[in-house]
Amino acid sequence: MNKQKRHEIFSRLRDDNPHPTTELNYSNPFELLIAVILSAQATDVGVNKATARLFPVANTPQSIHALGVDGLSEFIKTIGLYNSKAKNVIETCRLLIERHAGDVPQTREALEALPGVGRKTANVVLNTAFGQPAMAVDTHIFRVSNRTGIAPGKTVLEVEKKLMRHVPAEFLLDAHHWLILHGRYVCKARSPQCGSCRIEDLCEYRQKTSD
Known part of the structure; x- marks a missing residue:
């Protein structure tokens, strides 16, 4: 996947959710x-x-x-x-x-x-x-990174390092939240909703569904 594709992917995710955050409730x-x-x-x-x-x-x-x-x-x-x-x-x-x-x-x-x-x-x-650019790679991010081609890797650490290297700087702070939410609600493990996915045309997954 090239720089232009990655930039467009994160541009669309940002447009849909400008201020993403964790779904855990906390106040400090x-x-x-x-x-x-x-x-x-x-x-x-x-x-x-x-x-x-x-x-x-x-x-x-x-x-x-x-x-x-x-x-x-x-x-x-x-x-x-x-x-x-x-x-x-x-x-x-x-x-x-x-x-x-x-x-x-x-x-x-x-x-x-x-x-x-x-x-x-x-x-x-x-x-x-603390607002530091960091990538917490869970099962959702690992799946989305590999499936889409954004940052394929065989291990969690490999995916993390590739994301830190390849995600455009302007998106780095929020990228981890966008990827988690995308994996949780759209690019699901068993039934990816490719037909209603905002980045389907940019994704390099070969087994896209029609849903």
Whole structure:
């Protein structure tokens, strides 16, 4: 795929959604960090239901840490893997208090040192909370990047690096949200809606559907 195609793809995605953002509900960087940790192998809808109960009660490292693993588990037990996530969140809160004065760090290295925070989670926080150009490649972005030809790769890291290199600079900050939303609602895994896709004529997918 050439530069002109990529530019046109992101131009159209921007026209349709000028200010994209995560579908996780949050009001500060700490809430976003916790929500993203909880979202692993879970839906944003499910996480939002849990945090709607949790955050009014506890939404700082100090207040969530005070709940303890058992107390936190009561709020998030509707989410998959909630036991291990509760342990990670409590330990993350402890480290934020001890190492970062309760603030969420703004570097990938410091974020990835927190329990339950991998490269993808760190990239979400850096991009969404702190406005840094970063690409959090989830299953949707991995699929869309390969299927369309925007940034094909065999691994998540390979796709991430290609996107960072090939997405035009003017779109880089919001590209990760556009690609996730496109994969979630249009370029679906089992039934891509090619017939109603805004970028069908630019996409290099060979098995397009007529829908």
